[in-house]
Amino acid sequence: MTDAISPRDFRAAPGTADWRVVGDGARAYFRTGDRGAGSFAAGAALVAAIAVLAEQAGHHPDVDLRYGGVGVRLISHDVGDISERDLALAREISATARALGLPAEPAAVQSLQIAIDAVDVAAVRAFWRAVLGYSPVEDADLADPRALGPNVWIQSIEEPRPERNTIHLDLYLPRDAVDTRLAAALAAGGRLVDDSNAPEWWTLADPEGNEVDLAPWRDDSEWSA
Incomplete structure (x- = not known):
C-alpha cells in the first residue's frame, strides 16, 4: 500500500494554490526580491522554517535559496512521485510563507x-x-x-x-x-x-x-x- 497521489488530486486539494506539479515533483516559488536589501535574509528565514517543518514530518524537500526567492520541490522517492506526505508538507510550507509575508509565484515554476x-x-x-x-x-x-x-x-x-x-x-x-x-x-x-x-x-x-x-x-x- 502506498500513499502516492495523482497530480490532479494534489492540485484539487485545499491549500495547494501555490504549487504546480512538473516533471520532477510538486514545486513552488516564493518571491523575496521585492524586499530589497532584506531579500536574502527573508528567504533564509523561510528556509529555516521549512527545515523545522521537514524534521517534524520526517520528510525533506529540496530547497533552493537565491537572492530573489526560494524554490521548493517536493517528491517522495520511495513511491517515485508525489504523495500524501508531500501534500501535507506543501500546505504547511505555504502557510509559513504567508505568515512571513512572502508571496508565491506559480508561473515561475518549471x-x-x-x-x-x-x-x-x-x-x-x-x-x-x-x-x-x-x-x-x-x-x-x-x-x-x-x-x-x-x-x-x-x-x-x-x-x-x-x-x-x-x-x-x-x-x-x-x-x-x-x-x-x-x-x-x-x-x-x-x-x-x-x-x-x-x-x-x-x-x-x-x-x-x-x-x-x-x-x-x-x-x-x-x-x-
Whole structure:
C-alpha cells in the first residue's frame, strides 16, 4: 500500500494554490526580491522554517535559496512521485510563507530534462553517466546525485535519424503558464514543429532546428505512481 497521489488530486486539494506539479515533483516559488536589501535574509528565514517543518514530518524537500526567492520541490522517492506526505508538507510550507509575508509565484515554476534519442541505449547511457557523474535511476535514466542538474532521459529509437537532432529538451511547465511561454517562444523566432500531442505537449524548434517540448501534462495528470 502506498500513499502516492495523482497530480490532479494534489492540485484539487485545499491549500495547494501555490504549487504546480512538473516533471520532477510538486514545486513552488516564493518571491523575496521585492524586499530589497532584506531579500536574502527573508528567504533564509523561510528556509529555516521549512527545515523545522521537514524534521517534524520526517520528510525533506529540496530547497533552493537565491537572492530573489526560494524554490521548493517536493517528491517522495520511495513511491517515485508525489504523495500524501508531500501534500501535507506543501500546505504547511505555504502557510509559513504567508505568515512571513512572502508571496508565491506559480508561473515561475518549471523543471528541465535533457532527452537523448539512442539506438544503443546502454552505450549512450554509460557515456553520459561517466561524463556527467550522474547516477542511474528508474524514472529518468540518469540523475544528478546532488540534485542540482537536470535529469537525462535516454529514449530508445530503432534506427539513427540523421535528418534531425537527436538531443532535445523537455521543459515541464504549469498548465496555466504554457500558453504564455508558447507565445513568447514563437514571437522570439521559434516555430511549431508538432502539435499532434497537444495539449499534453508541443514541440518547438529554434531558428536553427534545435527542439524543445513544452510539456504541461504532468500538472493535471490523473495518474499517480
